[in-house]
Amino acid sequence: MPELRDLYDQNRQLTGETLVVGNPIPPQRYINVVLIFIQNSRGEFLIQRRTKQRNGLYATTGGHPKHGETSLQGAVTEVAEELGLDIEPEQLQLFYSGRSDEEQVFWDDYYIQLDADISDLKLQAEEVASAHWFSAAQIRKLYEQGEFMSDHYDEFLRLKDWLV
Numbered sequence: 001m002p003e004l005r006d007l008y009d010q011n012r013q014l015t016g017e018t019l020v021v022g023n024p025i026p027p028q029r030y031i032n033v034v035l036i037f038i039q040n041s042r043g044e045f046l047i048q049r050r051t052k053q054r055n056g057l058y059a060t061t062g063g064h065p066k067h068g069e070t071s072l073q074g075a076v077t078e079v080a081e082e083l084g085l086d087i088e089p090e091q092l093q094l095f096y097s098g099r100s101d102e103e104q105v106f107w108d109d110y111y112i113q114l115d116a117d118i119s120d121l122k123l124q125a126e127e128v129a130s131a132h133w134f135s136a137a138q139i140r141k142l143y144e145q146g147e148f149m150s151d152h153y154d155e156f157l158r159l160k161d162w163l164v
Contacts, residue, residue, distance in 0.1 A: 004067035005031050012099070012106055018067050025104040034075040035062035035152060036092070036110045037159050044133035045156075046116065047142075048082065050149075051129045058134075058142050059149040060156065071097075071108040083131065084122025087112060095162040096155065109155050111162070136160060 007017040007029040015029065025031055037060050038046040047058050061082050065074025072089050079085050096109040121131050134142070139156060142148040 005064050006067055006069075007031065008106060010099070010101075021064075030099065030104050030106055032065050032071055032074065032108065033062065033105045034065060034071055034078060034108045034110065035060050035155050036075050036079055036112065037061075037156065038079075038116070039111070039113050040115045040133060041113070042133075044135055045139060046083070046114075046131060047134045047139065047148075048123070048131045049129045051125075051127055054127050055149070056129070057149045058132075058139075058147055059152045062152070071106075072110075075108070075110045082124045082128050083116075084120075084124075085114070085116060087114070096158050107155065109158060111159060 003021040004018040005021060007015045007019055007026070009015055010028065010030065017029065019025060019031065045060070047060060049058050050056055061079055063074070063078040065071055066077065069077060072092060075092055076087055076089055079087050091112050092110040093112070094108060095111050096107065098107045100107065118131055118133065123131060139148060143153040
């Protein structure tokens with residue numbers, strides 16, 4: 001059975017329509033994207049390297065809520081699927097929500113402070129090649145070298161401003 005995503009109108013109201021993953025987003029419809037930034041008590045961020053099939057770049061954890069999931073439920077699901085970490089919705093803080101008309105998406109960025117042992121993670125083999133704790137300076141360097149997803153870096157800069 002194909003994976004489905006819910007479609008929203010420009011006011012972020014569910015339309016009752018769905019989109020089969022891989023199909024183009026219809027005009028005047030939007031999907032939801034969630035990004036989850038995990039920071040440890042040392043101030044480092046849990047960053048994953050995506051598999052070659054997924055562009056091989058570094059990025060934060062993220063994806064799309066499945067049909068019937070809220071943004072928050074989707075964030076919890078993505079962390080579980082990609083990293084094998086079970087978190088509670090109450091642990092996540094929404095620090096940014098926005099809309100991109102060009103990309104036809106609503107962005108929801110979440111933050112959680114969590115200490116996790118990299119060796120205990122259960123990485124989703126199809127999407128995640130490896131996971132690392134990086135400082136903000138290391139993330140900036142990866143971006144400057146073209147090794148970090150640019151839209152994820154833009155959201156990382158939002159997080160840095162929010163954390164101040």
